Amino acid sequence: MIVSVVRITLVALVMAVLPMTLAATTPARATTHAVEIANFAFAPATLTITVGDTVTWTNQDAVAHTATSTTGVFDSGDLEQGESYSVTFTAPGTYDYLCTPHPSMTGRVVVLAAATPVPATPAPASATPAPASGSPLPDVAMEREAGINLAQILGVAFLVLGAGIAAVRVRQQR
Numbered sequence: 207m208i209v210s211v212v213r214i215t216l217v218a219l220v221m222a223v224l225p226m227t228l229a230a231t232t233p234a235r236a237t238t239h240a241v242e243i244a245n246f247a248f249a250p251a252t253l254t255i256t257v258g259d260t261v262t263w264t265n266q267d268a269v270a271h272t273a274t275s276t277t278g279v280f281d282s283g284d285l286e287q288g289e290s291y292s293v294t295f296t297a298p299g300t301y302d303y304l305c306t307p308h309p310s311m312t313g314r315v316v317v318l319a320a321a322t323p324v325p326a327t328p329a330p331a332s333a334t335p336a337p338a339s340g341s342p343l344p345d346v347a348m349e350r351e352a353g354i355n356l357a358q359i360l361g362v363a364f365l366v367l368g369a370g371i372a373a374v375r376v377r378q379q380r
């Protein structure tokens with residue numbers, strides 16, 4: 207009876223650790239996308255990104271512009287020539303924005319949900335931004351993996367400790 211409880215606990219522990227391992231093997235690669243503000247226009251006017259990505263607007267004009275969400279999600283305030291403003295998008299959706307002093311200047315950021323880890327229908331090669339030839343993998347992604355691995359190790363150590371305490375209790379009850 208008690209042994210079967212311990213066994214169930216161990217199975218539960220393994221099931222708790224497995225998703226952590228899977229998550230660590232498929233790290234999301236956050237990207238930064240540039241939108242130039244030049245000649246009273248946003249370029250690109252429509253930008254499609256993935257959740258977790260960052261958009262950086264940079265004003266090239268001598269006149270001050272803003273990147274202001276039409277739904278109040280973000281507002282750069284006045285960007286003088288050469289100034290930049292960044293927003294990291296954490297929720298999927300369509301984000302329309304405009305320049306407050308020049309409302310005819312409009313733009314849109316489409317934020318897609320994170321890519322599904324199921325590789326049943328691989329995306330066409332053209333959809334993947336081609337990395338510059340010979341460029342190494344981004345350091346950011348590697349650092350991120352290392353961070354998750356540390357968390358995993360701590361998590362497993364914690365769970366093993368818990369299982370050990372459970373085993374000792376079983377022994378005491380006998």
Ligand SMILES: [Cu+2]
Binds near residue numbers: 246271272306307311
């Ligand atoms: Cu403007």
